[in-house]
Amino acid sequence: MKKSLTKVFALAGVTALLAAGCASGTGSTSDASDVGEVSADASATVRILMEAVPDTDIVKGLVADFNAEYPNITIEIEALAFDQMRDKLIASFQSSEPTYDLIVADNPWMDDFAPAGFLEAIDGRIANTPNYDHEDFFGPLREIADVGGTTYGVPFYNYALGYLYNEPLLTDAGLAVPTSLDELVTTSKALTAGDQTGLAMQPQRGYKIFEEWANFLFAAGGSIYNEDGSGALDSPEAQAALEAYIDLYNNAAPANSLNWAFDEAFRSVSTAQSAAMVSYNWNLPALNSPDSGDFAGDFKLATMPGGKQVLGSWTWAIPTNSAAADEAWAFVSWITSKDVDVERVVAGGAAIRESTLQNERVISEGFGADYYDAIIAILSNAAPLSEGPGGEEMIQAVGTELSEAVAGTKSVEEALKAANDAINTIQG
Amino acid sequence: MTRQRFLSSLRGIFLLTALVVVGFPLVWVTLASFKTPAQLNDPSLIFFGPSLINWTHVLEGGILQAAGRSALVAGITVIISAVAGSTAAYVISSYKAGGTVTRFGILAAQVLPPAVLVFPFLTLAYVVRVNDSLIPLIFAHLSFVLPVVTWFLIGFFDSVPKSLEEQARVDGFTRFKAFMLVVLPQVYPGLGAAIIFGFTLSWNDMFYGLILTPSKSAILPVAIAGFNTFRGVELGSMSAAILVAVVPVVIASFFIQKRLVQGISGGAVKF
Amino acid sequence: MRRSPTVNQTSVGWFQLRMLLPLLVVSGIAVGLPLVYAFYLSLTDFSLTQQGVAQIVGVDNYVKSLSNGGLWDAIATTTSYVLIAVTLETILGLLIALSLQKQKWARDITRAMLLAPMFITPIAVGLTFRFLLNDQLGAIPFLLKSLGLNYDFLGSGKALFTLALIDVWQWTPFMVLLLLAGLESIPKQPLEAARVDGAGALYIFRRITLPLLTPVLSVAILLRSLDALKVFEYVYATTRGGPGTETETIQYFTYQTGIQFFRLGEASSMAFILLIIVLPLIIFLFRRLEKRNTE
Numbered sequence: 006m007k008k009s010l011t012k013v014f015a016l017a018g019v020t021a022l023l024a025a026g027c028a029s030g031t032g033s034t035s036d037a038s039d040v041g042e043v044s045a046d047a048s049a050t051v052r053i054l055m056e057a058v059p060d061t062d063i064v065k066g067l068v069a070d071f072n073a074e075y076p077n078i079t080i081e082i083e084a085l086a087f088d089q090m091r092d093k094l095i096a097s098f099q100s101s102e103p104t105y106d107l108i109v110a111d112n113p114w115m116d117d118f119a120p121a122g123f124l125e126a127i128d129g130r131i132a133n134t135p136n137y138d139h140e141d142f143f144g145p146l147r148e149i150a151d152v153g154g155t156t157y158g159v160p161f162y163n164y165a166l167g168y169l170y171n172e173p174l175l176t177d178a179g180l181a182v183p184t185s186l187d188e189l190v191t192t193s194k195a196l197t198a199g200d201q202t203g204l205a206m207q208p209q210r211g212y213k214i215f216e217e218w219a220n221f222l223f224a225a226g227g228s229i230y231n232e233d234g235s236g237a238l239d240s241p242e243a244q245a246a247l248e249a250y251i252d253l254y255n256n257a258a259p260a261n262s263l264n265w266a267f268d269e270a271f272r273s274v275s276t277a278q279s280a281a282m283v284s285y286n287w288n289l290p291a292l293n294s295p296d297s298g299d300f301a302g303d304f305k306l307a308t309m310p311g312g313k314q315v316l317g318s319w320t321w322a323i324p325t326n327s328a329a330a331d332e333a334w335a336f337v338s339w340i341t342s343k344d345v346d347v348e349r350v351v352a353g354g355a356a357i358r359e360s361t362l363q364n365e366r367v368i369s370e371g372f373g374a375d376y377y378d379a380i381i382a383i384l385s386n387a388a389p390l391s392e393g394p395g396g397e398e399m400i401q402a403v404g405t406e407l408s409e410a411v412a413g414t415k416s417v418e419e420a421l422k423a424a425n426d427a428i429n430t431i432q433g
Numbered sequence: 434m435t436r437q438r439f440l441s442s443l444r445g446i447f448l449l450t451a452l453v454v455v456g457f458p459l460v461w462v463t464l465a466s467f468k469t470p471a472q473l474n475d476p477s478l479i480f481f482g483p484s485l486i487n488w489t490h491v492l493e494g495g496i497l498q499a500a501g502r503s504a505l506v507a508g509i510t511v512i513i514s515a516v517a518g519s520t521a522a523y524v525i526s527s528y529k530a531g532g533t534v535t536r537f538g539i540l541a542a543q544v545l546p547p548a549v550l551v552f553p554f555l556t557l558a559y560v561v562r563v564n565d566s567l568i569p570l571i572f573a574h575l576s577f578v579l580p581v582v583t584w585f586l587i588g589f590f591d592s593v594p595k596s597l598e599e600q601a602r603v604d605g606f607t608r609f610k611a612f613m614l615v616v617l618p619q620v621y622p623g624l625g626a627a628i629i630f631g632f633t634l635s636w637n638d639m640f641y642g643l644i645l646t647p648s649k650s651a652i653l654p655v656a657i658a659g660f661n662t663f664r665g666v667e668l669g670s671m672s673a674a675i676l677v678a679v680v681p682v683v684i685a686s687f688f689i690q691k692r693l694v695q696g697i698s699g700g701a702v703k704f
Numbered sequence: 705m706r707r708s709p710t711v712n713q714t715s716v717g718w719f720q721l722r723m724l725l726p727l728l729v730v731s732g733i734a735v736g737l738p739l740v741y742a743f744y745l746s747l748t749d750f751s752l753t754q755q756g757v758a759q760i761v762g763v764d765n766y767v768k769s770l771s772n773g774g775l776w777d778a779i780a781t782t783t784s785y786v787l788i789a790v791t792l793e794t795i796l797g798l799l800i801a802l803s804l805q806k807q808k809w810a811r812d813i814t815r816a817m818l819l820a821p822m823f824i825t826p827i828a829v830g831l832t833f834r835f836l837l838n839d840q841l842g843a844i845p846f847l848l849k850s851l852g853l854n855y856d857f858l859g860s861g862k863a864l865f866t867l868a869l870i871d872v873w874q875w876t877p878f879m880v881l882l883l884l885a886g887l888e889s890i891p892k893q894p895l896e897a898a899r900v901d902g903a904g905a906l907y908i909f910r911r912i913t914l915p916l917l918t919p920v921l922s923v924a925i926l927l928r929s930l931d932a933l934k935v936f937e938y939v940y941a942t943t944r945g946g947p948g949t950e951t952e953t954i955q956y957f958t959y960q961t962g963i964q965f966f967r968l969g970e971a972s973s974m975a976f977i978l979l980i981i982v983l984p985l986i987i988f989l990f991r992r993l994e995k996r997n998t999e
Contacts, residue, residue, distance in 0.1 A: 552745075
């Protein structure tokens with residue numbers, strides 16, 4: 006009995022090692038193509054993996070127009086929730102056979118994917134695409150797609166944060182939109198009375214709390230990194246920011262909301278149980294849309310108190326193991342072109358080009374001039390959470406320490422020190 | 434009140450409480466599936482005009498096909514597990530066949546987190562070129578369903594007295610016939626439970642289902658998890674999808690219970 | 705009559721092999737191959753974002769994982785979770801199974817309905833409870849508030865217990881399923897005999913039912929515990945491991961290391977460390993159980 010078993014396991018072992026040998030190694034690094042202009046009768050299927058967000062729906066809505074110009078390119082879009090999408094994306098890179106021909110990448114991943122050879126360098130393509138105007142994209146978004154001096158993608162949509170508030174609630178209480186961290190604290194506390202709270206916060210451990218708190222950090226005049234790339238969380242500004250954050254959680258946020266993320270905060274604000282939240286700029290149309298509830302139309306967007314906010318950005322990128330790289334570029338360059346971008350933003354897409362936000366059609370048919378003014382202000386002074394490789398891990402580590410501080414299991418000093426050490430260890 | 438009646442009422446109240454605890458979230462889910470997004474934010478809303486938008490959204494989104502695929506994968510997994518598991522469990526229980534290595538070795542995949550095993554499965558699928566089918570998923574499910582079913586049955590076979598089998602052998606049955614006709618029927622309740630549970634494990638798996646199936650053939654849990662979108666959890670649609678997942682299996686388990694679990698008259702043993 | 709019923713060594717051996725073969729073949733492919741490959745990965749510096757072939761680094765990953773405080777915290781957290789959840793599930797499951805066995809009216813429907821929580825994929829259960837327990841939107845705090853009570857379900861010091869309760873809600877039906885089947889398999893004669901002799905219900909339960917149920921009960925506890933060790937979806941849906949690291953379970957920790965931070969070789973080593981701890985423990989406990997049974 007034992008003998009046959011050993012044989013079985015040995016056989017299994019050999020097979021597995023053979024499999025490991027055959028399958029190891031990631032996709033081939035093809036030479037970067039310079040094809041910028043793709044002919045209108047190009048024929049291929051472009052499989053795209055995207056995140057299931059409002060902007061993806063808008064992209065789907067524009068595919069028909071794309072096919073009017075490129076009738077033989079079939080676009081297949083698979084849209085998944087964030088973590089599922091990321092898991093599938095990573096899995097797709099592992100195979101030598103192409104699974105997706107075009108993808109979107111979140112900004113922390115760019116510094117890991119590009120050096121790993123997963124993404125095609127597209128400087129050549131951009132240079133050879135007529136009338137593309139790459140400089141028209143907002144600076145911070147272009148920088149995110151640039152890794153080590155080479156461009157690996159073009160912006161898909163931004164998710165810079167801002168201060169979303171219920172205007173009637175503020176004006177009824179005789180309060181102005183806060184413009185500094187201190188004003189944010191006092192305004193939020195003033196709006197907390199009875200069943201209503203001043204700020205629906207998102208202190209969920211990990212990504213959410215860091216994303217929200219970093220805005221406070223900026224408002225206090227601090228930053229995440231020093232000039233030399235080392236962590237800057239051991240500063241007095243960071244301390245002030247974290248203390249203000251904890252103060253707000255204890256006194257102006259909904260009760261028992263320690264695990265709240267976007268969903269809970271959004272629902273709290275849209276039912277007017279909270280007066281404001283710090284969230285993505287393009288959530289305003291969602292808050293004001295007629296079927297969101299009784300308070301639709303009351304909401305407005307402002308820059309974060311202090312003027313600087315956290316930025317996130319999704320970038321279109323062509324995998325090196327793409328089976329239809331040229332056609333993928335045809336689609337990307339079309340959808341990010343100036344004319345189509347206007348259509349996209351009018352439909353509610355998040356901004357990527359400066360010219361679009363100054364376009365008359367957008368201002369008149371979209372969501373109002375002050376909305377777009379706010380976005381321009383937001384995007385001109387925004388920074389991402391992470392720079393450099395190991396972004397996800399750094400964000401999780403800092404997010405864990407922040408969560409400990411808010412939960413009260415670590416002091417503010419301890420938490421910030423640990424967070425700063427984490428930045429230096431992981432990305433130093 | 435006699436002692437019997439008292440205990441009986443106590444039992445009744447206890448079971449009723451259990452039903453309420455179990456049922457409360459399920460009732461909530463059912464109500465939620467008929468609520469509009471705005472209505473979902475109101476916890477006190479019980480009586481309202483039902484809306485069908487969640488159901489149309491879910492049904493048009495292909496949830497029934499996803500459920501069909503899940504049923505197929507789970508069905509195949511369970512059948513293989515029941516056959517391989519019952520024969521193996523019998524000899525492991527009666528003869529300690531395979532020794533400690535087999536009995537505990539098959540549990541290894543149970544202990545390891547799927548996050549670690551999923552990439553080996555994926556790589557192997559590519560090597561054997563079955564990656565564009567449901568086959569890798571079936572094997573991944575077998576990795577945790579087969580051991581569970583086997584262990585279930587070892588426990589039940591252990592409860593069957595040896596005398597039963599010896600009597601069958603004396604009566605002239607071959608070993609296999611003794612197994613099939615005399616011993617196996619004794620564990621029908623356990624087999625029924627194992628089938629229900631094995632099916633459930635496969636039906637519920639989301640992680641392997643996400644990575645190992647081709648994009649166009651999403652299985653049910655992946656479809657349900659897809660309602661956790663960036664703009665928030667689509668509670669109404671997710672609730673409708675949950676009901677699609679739960680109701681058929683509850684009905685199926687009802688029938689399996691009736692047939693197998695209560696099949697034999699309480700362990701009729703002829704000493 | 706085909707064969708004389710004398711015990712023949714070779715024929716018994718062949719019989720065992722033939723009966724065991726399907727399991728061995730399927731397990732060899734479904735369990736053995738991935739296991740070996742995962743073990744191979746644990747000996748390399750494999751990262752999901754690397755180019756080229758992974759280099760063998762021997763036991764480096766193991767050393768790194770063993771000295772990783774986060775891993776041991778996760779093991780401790782998960783152990784508490786398993787102990788709380790499985791204990792509650794066993795006790796409640798046993799009580800419900802005993803009650804169901806004696807039930808006369810609407811038996812099958814009650815049984816089928818009580819099993820329902822098992823059939824919801826865990827992530828959906830997690831998300832449902834996330835909203836049911838939400839302070840402003842959830843039905844449960846709403847009811848509690850109407851009674852004047854306030855409870856921070858997912859707050860510091862309470863989150864892990866709440867997640868264990870969610871586990872109890874979903875998986876007590878499993879215990880019920882298994883224990884009910886076990887109870888129905890118990891031969892009735894010893895119970896009848898004892899009752900005729902005038903033994904009380906509790907005595908019958910402790911001295912006859914429970915010992916006869918032990919094989920099934922121990923398997924139930926084993927399987928449920930192994931499953932509970934892998935808890936992931938509830939954490940993912942509600943707290944993401946927080947507050948702090950209070951609900952960071954082993955599976956969540958390895959998922960983050962392997963798939964979010966791309967260090968799959970290291971994550972594999974963590975998985976095998978877990979295996980080395982858990983498997984011998986199971987073997988030891990079962991051996992002791994078997995010894996007690998044969999005494």
